[in-house]
Amino acid sequence: MKQQALAAKRFGAVAQEYLTSSCHARGVDLARLADLARELGRPMALDLGCGAGHAAYALAEGGAEVMAYDLSAEMLTVVEEEAARRGLTSLHVRQGAAERLPFDDGSFDLVVTRYSAHHWAYVPAALREARRVLKPGGSLVVIDVIAPEAPVADTLLQTVELLRDPSHVRDYRVSEWAVMLQAAGFSAPETDMWPLPMDFAAWLARMETSELRAKAVRDVLAKAAEEARRHFHVEADGSFSLDAAWLRTTRTA
Ligand SMILES: C[S@@+](CC[C@H](N)C(=O)[O-])C[C@H]1O[C@@H](n2cnc3c(N)ncnc32)[C@H](O)[C@@H]1O
Numbered sequence: 001m002k003q004q005a006l007a008a009k010r011f012g013a014v015a016q017e018y019l020t021s022s023c024h025a026r027g028v029d030l031a032r033l034a035d036l037a038r039e040l041g042r043p044m045a046l047d048l049g050c051g052a053g054h055a056a057y058a059l060a061e062g063g064a065e066v067m068a069y070d071l072s073a074e075m076l077t078v079v080e081e082e083a084a085r086r087g088l089t090s091l092h093v094r095q096g097a098a099e100r101l102p103f104d105d106g107s108f109d110l111v112v113t114r115y116s117a118h119h120w121a122y123v124p125a126a127l128r129e130a131r132r133v134l135k136p137g138g139s140l141v142v143i144d145v146i147a148p149e150a151p152v153a154d155t156l157l158q159t160v161e162l163l164r165d166p167s168h169v170r171d172y173r174v175s176e177w178a179v180m181l182q183a184a185g186f187s188a189p190e191t192d193m194w195p196l197p198m199d200f201a202a203w204l205a206r207m208e209t210s211e212l213r214a215k216a217v218r219d220v221l222a223k224a225a226e227e228a229r230r231h232f233h234v235e236a237d238g239s240f241s242l243d244a245a246w247l248r249t250t251r252t253a
Helices: 003-013 015-020 028-040 054-061 073-086 123-133 151-164 174-183 200-206 211-222 226-231
Strands: 044-048 065-070 091-095 108-114 134-146 190-198 240-250
Touching: 003 015, 003 073, 015 073, 015 200, 028 054, 028 108, 028 134, 028 240, 044 054, 044 123, 054 065, 054 073, 054 091, 054 108, 065 073, 073 091, 108 123, 123 134, 123 174, 134 174, 151 211, 151 226, 174 190, 174 240, 190 200
Parallel strands: 044 065, 044 108, 065 091, 108 134
Antiparallel strands: 134 240, 190 240
Protein backbone atom coordinates (compact mmCIF):
# COMPACT_ATOMS: atom_id res chain seq x y z
CA MET A 1 0.00 0.00 0.00
CA LYS A 2 1.33 3.50 -0.81
CA GLN A 3 2.28 5.73 2.15
CA GLN A 4 -0.65 8.18 1.81
CA ALA A 5 -3.17 5.35 1.58
CA LEU A 6 -1.55 3.76 4.63
CA ALA A 7 -1.79 7.03 6.59
CA ALA A 8 -5.43 7.58 5.57
CA LYS A 9 -6.32 4.02 6.58
CA ARG A 10 -4.45 4.12 9.91
CA PHE A 11 -5.88 7.49 10.95
CA GLY A 12 -9.37 6.74 9.61
CA ALA A 13 -9.59 3.76 11.95
CA VAL A 14 -8.76 5.82 15.05
CA ALA A 15 -10.33 9.20 14.25
CA GLN A 16 -12.49 9.36 17.40
CA GLU A 17 -9.46 8.66 19.67
CA TYR A 18 -7.79 11.82 18.38
CA LEU A 19 -10.75 13.96 19.46
CA THR A 20 -10.31 12.93 23.09
CA SER A 21 -6.51 12.40 23.15
CA SER A 22 -5.26 14.75 25.88
CA CYS A 23 -1.95 15.56 24.20
CA HIS A 24 -3.87 16.69 21.09
CA ALA A 25 -6.85 18.34 22.79
CA ARG A 26 -4.62 20.34 25.18
CA GLY A 27 -1.47 22.38 24.88
CA VAL A 28 -0.34 25.98 25.25
CA ASP A 29 0.13 26.05 21.49
CA LEU A 30 -3.68 25.97 21.01
CA ALA A 31 -4.17 29.22 22.96
CA ARG A 32 -1.27 30.66 20.98
CA LEU A 33 -3.00 29.78 17.68
CA ALA A 34 -6.20 31.47 18.86
CA ASP A 35 -4.15 34.56 19.83
CA LEU A 36 -2.44 34.57 16.43
CA ALA A 37 -5.84 34.46 14.67
CA ARG A 38 -6.98 37.41 16.81
CA GLU A 39 -3.76 39.32 16.08
CA LEU A 40 -4.22 38.80 12.33
CA GLY A 41 -7.85 39.99 12.53
CA ARG A 42 -10.25 37.33 11.20
CA PRO A 43 -7.73 35.70 8.80
CA MET A 44 -8.53 33.09 6.18
CA ALA A 45 -6.71 30.09 7.68
CA LEU A 46 -5.87 26.62 6.41
CA ASP A 47 -5.17 23.73 8.80
CA LEU A 48 -3.15 21.05 6.99
CA GLY A 49 -3.58 17.54 8.42
CA CYS A 50 -6.29 18.77 10.79
CA GLY A 51 -6.87 15.34 12.34
CA ALA A 52 -9.73 15.61 14.84
CA GLY A 53 -9.53 19.40 14.50
CA HIS A 54 -7.96 20.84 17.66
CA ALA A 55 -5.85 23.46 15.85
CA ALA A 56 -8.81 24.32 13.60
CA TYR A 57 -11.14 24.86 16.60
CA ALA A 58 -8.54 27.13 18.25
CA LEU A 59 -8.20 29.21 15.08
CA ALA A 60 -11.98 29.46 14.63
CA GLU A 61 -12.38 30.45 18.29
CA GLY A 62 -9.82 33.20 17.62
CA GLY A 63 -12.06 34.54 14.82
CA ALA A 64 -10.50 32.88 11.75
CA GLU A 65 -12.44 31.52 8.80
CA VAL A 66 -10.91 28.03 8.77
CA MET A 67 -10.50 25.34 6.15
CA ALA A 68 -9.74 22.07 7.96
CA TYR A 69 -7.97 19.77 5.50
CA ASP A 70 -6.97 16.11 5.93
CA LEU A 71 -6.34 12.89 4.02
CA SER A 72 -8.87 11.01 6.13
CA ALA A 73 -12.62 11.30 5.46
CA GLU A 74 -13.32 9.80 8.91
CA MET A 75 -11.30 12.58 10.60
CA LEU A 76 -13.27 15.19 8.68
CA THR A 77 -16.58 13.66 9.81
CA VAL A 78 -15.37 13.96 13.42
CA VAL A 79 -14.39 17.60 12.79
CA GLU A 80 -17.75 18.51 11.21
CA GLU A 81 -19.68 16.97 14.12
CA GLU A 82 -17.50 18.59 16.79
CA ALA A 83 -17.52 21.99 15.06
CA ALA A 84 -21.34 21.85 14.96
CA ARG A 85 -21.42 20.85 18.66
CA ARG A 86 -19.19 23.87 19.46
CA GLY A 87 -21.23 26.19 17.23
CA LEU A 88 -18.21 27.01 15.04
CA THR A 89 -19.91 28.06 11.82
CA SER A 90 -16.71 29.54 10.30
CA LEU A 91 -15.07 26.10 10.02
CA HIS A 92 -15.23 24.14 6.76
CA VAL A 93 -13.67 20.81 5.78
CA ARG A 94 -12.03 19.45 2.64
CA GLN A 95 -10.32 16.14 1.96
CA GLY A 96 -6.91 15.77 0.32
CA ALA A 97 -3.14 15.52 0.67
CA ALA A 98 -0.90 18.33 1.91
CA GLU A 99 1.39 17.69 -1.04
CA ARG A 100 -1.30 18.80 -3.51
CA LEU A 101 -3.75 21.48 -2.44
CA PRO A 102 -7.06 22.11 -4.24
CA PHE A 103 -7.00 25.85 -3.47
CA ASP A 104 -6.24 28.89 -5.62
CA ASP A 105 -2.98 30.82 -5.34
CA GLY A 106 -3.02 33.40 -2.54
CA SER A 107 -6.23 32.13 -0.88
CA PHE A 108 -5.06 32.24 2.75
CA ASP A 109 -3.51 34.66 5.27
CA LEU A 110 -2.37 31.85 7.53
CA VAL A 111 -1.45 28.19 7.03
CA VAL A 112 -1.05 26.02 10.12
CA THR A 113 -0.10 22.40 10.58
CA ARG A 114 -0.01 20.63 13.95
CA TYR A 115 1.39 17.15 14.63
CA SER A 116 0.83 16.06 11.04
CA ALA A 117 3.92 16.90 8.95
CA HIS A 118 5.89 13.90 10.22
CA HIS A 119 3.33 11.75 8.36
CA TRP A 120 3.71 13.52 5.01
CA ALA A 121 5.36 11.55 2.24
CA TYR A 122 7.09 14.61 0.80
CA VAL A 123 7.36 17.72 2.98
CA PRO A 124 9.17 19.92 0.37
CA ALA A 125 6.19 19.55 -2.02
CA ALA A 126 3.72 20.37 0.78
CA LEU A 127 5.72 23.47 1.74
CA ARG A 128 5.76 24.68 -1.86
CA GLU A 129 1.98 24.22 -1.94
CA ALA A 130 1.57 26.04 1.38
CA ARG A 131 3.57 28.94 -0.05
CA ARG A 132 1.49 28.99 -3.25
CA VAL A 133 -1.86 29.18 -1.42
CA LEU A 134 -0.63 31.88 1.00
CA LYS A 135 -0.99 35.58 0.18
CA PRO A 136 2.37 37.40 -0.14
CA GLY A 137 3.55 38.11 3.42
CA GLY A 138 1.24 35.39 4.80
CA SER A 139 2.33 33.26 7.76
CA LEU A 140 2.97 29.56 8.13
CA VAL A 141 3.07 27.90 11.56
CA VAL A 142 4.45 24.37 11.80
CA ILE A 143 3.88 22.60 15.11
CA ASP A 144 5.36 19.12 15.25
CA VAL A 145 7.40 16.54 17.10
CA ILE A 146 11.06 17.37 16.62
CA ALA A 147 14.01 15.00 16.22
CA PRO A 148 17.13 15.59 18.28
CA GLU A 149 20.22 16.81 16.44
CA ALA A 150 22.22 13.90 17.98
CA PRO A 151 22.00 10.92 15.57
CA VAL A 152 21.87 8.32 18.36
CA ALA A 153 18.69 9.86 19.80
CA ASP A 154 17.25 10.73 16.36
CA THR A 155 17.51 7.09 15.22
CA LEU A 156 15.83 5.83 18.40
CA LEU A 157 12.93 8.25 17.88
CA GLN A 158 12.32 7.28 14.24
CA THR A 159 12.57 3.57 15.12
CA VAL A 160 9.95 3.60 17.86
CA GLU A 161 7.69 5.91 15.82
CA LEU A 162 7.76 3.55 12.82
CA LEU A 163 7.18 0.47 14.96
CA ARG A 164 4.22 2.15 16.62
CA ASP A 165 2.74 3.45 13.35
CA PRO A 166 3.72 2.06 9.91
CA SER A 167 2.64 5.34 8.25
CA HIS A 168 5.32 7.33 10.13
CA VAL A 169 7.73 9.09 7.75
CA ARG A 170 10.13 11.29 9.76
CA ASP A 171 10.24 13.66 12.72
CA TYR A 172 12.55 16.39 11.39
CA ARG A 173 15.24 18.26 13.27
CA VAL A 174 14.86 22.04 13.72
CA SER A 175 17.91 22.42 11.44
CA GLU A 176 16.14 20.36 8.73
CA TRP A 177 12.97 22.45 9.05
CA ALA A 178 14.99 25.65 8.63
CA VAL A 179 16.56 24.35 5.41
CA MET A 180 13.28 22.98 3.98
CA LEU A 181 11.31 26.14 4.80
CA GLN A 182 13.85 28.50 3.24
CA ALA A 183 14.20 26.27 0.15
CA ALA A 184 10.40 26.49 -0.29
CA GLY A 185 10.39 30.32 -0.19
CA PHE A 186 9.82 31.07 3.51
CA SER A 187 11.84 33.22 5.92
CA ALA A 188 14.08 31.64 8.58
CA PRO A 189 11.61 30.35 11.22
CA GLU A 190 11.23 31.72 14.75
CA THR A 191 11.28 28.58 16.87
CA ASP A 192 10.10 27.66 20.38
CA MET A 193 10.39 24.18 21.83
CA TRP A 194 8.74 22.44 24.76
CA PRO A 195 8.63 18.90 26.23
CA LEU A 196 5.69 16.67 25.31
CA PRO A 197 5.32 13.84 27.86
CA MET A 198 3.93 10.61 26.38
CA ASP A 199 2.13 8.05 28.50
CA PHE A 200 3.42 4.81 26.98
CA ALA A 201 0.16 2.81 27.11
CA ALA A 202 -1.98 5.69 25.79
CA TRP A 203 0.55 6.47 23.03
CA LEU A 204 0.35 2.87 21.72
CA ALA A 205 -3.40 2.51 22.26
CA ARG A 206 -4.14 5.68 20.26
CA MET A 207 -2.70 4.07 17.13
CA GLU A 208 -3.97 0.54 17.95
CA THR A 209 -0.37 -0.75 17.74
CA SER A 210 -0.31 -4.56 17.67
CA GLU A 211 1.09 -6.46 20.67
CA LEU A 212 3.98 -7.73 18.53
CA ARG A 213 5.04 -4.22 17.57
CA ALA A 214 4.43 -2.90 21.12
CA LYS A 215 6.79 -5.58 22.42
CA ALA A 216 9.42 -4.48 19.91
CA VAL A 217 9.01 -0.81 20.97
CA ARG A 218 9.48 -1.79 24.64
CA ASP A 219 12.60 -3.78 23.78
CA VAL A 220 14.10 -1.04 21.61
CA LEU A 221 13.51 1.59 24.32
CA ALA A 222 14.81 -0.63 27.13
CA LYS A 223 18.05 -1.53 25.34
CA ALA A 224 18.78 1.82 23.69
CA ALA A 225 22.04 3.67 24.33
CA GLU A 226 22.08 5.50 27.65
CA GLU A 227 22.46 8.97 26.10
CA ALA A 228 19.38 8.38 23.88
CA ARG A 229 17.33 7.04 26.82
CA ARG A 230 18.40 10.07 28.84
CA HIS A 231 17.42 12.46 26.05
CA PHE A 232 13.83 11.12 26.05
CA HIS A 233 13.65 10.61 29.84
CA VAL A 234 12.56 6.98 29.33
CA GLU A 235 10.76 5.72 32.46
CA ALA A 236 10.35 2.19 33.83
CA ASP A 237 6.89 1.71 32.21
CA GLY A 238 8.21 2.95 28.82
CA SER A 239 6.70 6.44 29.12
CA PHE A 240 8.99 9.14 27.73
CA SER A 241 9.16 12.79 26.78
CA LEU A 242 9.25 14.03 23.18
CA ASP A 243 10.30 17.49 22.01
CA ALA A 244 7.68 19.60 20.23
CA ALA A 245 8.27 22.85 18.39
CA TRP A 246 6.39 25.87 17.07
CA LEU A 247 8.07 27.23 13.94
CA ARG A 248 6.62 30.48 12.62
CA THR A 249 7.71 31.72 9.24
CA THR A 250 6.53 34.10 6.53
CA ARG A 251 6.13 33.73 2.80
CA THR A 252 8.96 35.68 1.20
CA ALA A 253 8.12 37.69 -1.92
C1 LIG B 1 -1.93 13.42 14.69
S1 LIG B 1 -3.16 13.82 13.55
C2 LIG B 1 -3.23 15.59 13.56
C3 LIG B 1 -3.64 16.24 14.85
C4 LIG B 1 -4.33 17.56 14.68
N1 LIG B 1 -3.72 18.45 13.74
C5 LIG B 1 -4.50 18.26 16.04
O1 LIG B 1 -4.18 19.45 16.15
O2 LIG B 1 -4.97 17.62 16.97
C6 LIG B 1 -2.31 13.61 11.98
C7 LIG B 1 -3.24 13.83 10.81
O3 LIG B 1 -2.45 14.04 9.63
C8 LIG B 1 -3.18 13.49 8.54
N2 LIG B 1 -2.26 13.30 7.42
C9 LIG B 1 -1.26 12.40 7.31
N3 LIG B 1 -0.63 12.55 6.14
C10 LIG B 1 -1.23 13.57 5.48
C11 LIG B 1 -1.02 14.21 4.22
N4 LIG B 1 -0.05 13.83 3.41
N5 LIG B 1 -1.84 15.22 3.89
C12 LIG B 1 -2.84 15.62 4.70
N6 LIG B 1 -3.09 15.05 5.90
C13 LIG B 1 -2.29 14.05 6.30
C14 LIG B 1 -3.77 12.19 9.09
O4 LIG B 1 -4.85 11.73 8.34
C15 LIG B 1 -4.14 12.62 10.50
O5 LIG B 1 -5.49 13.00 10.59
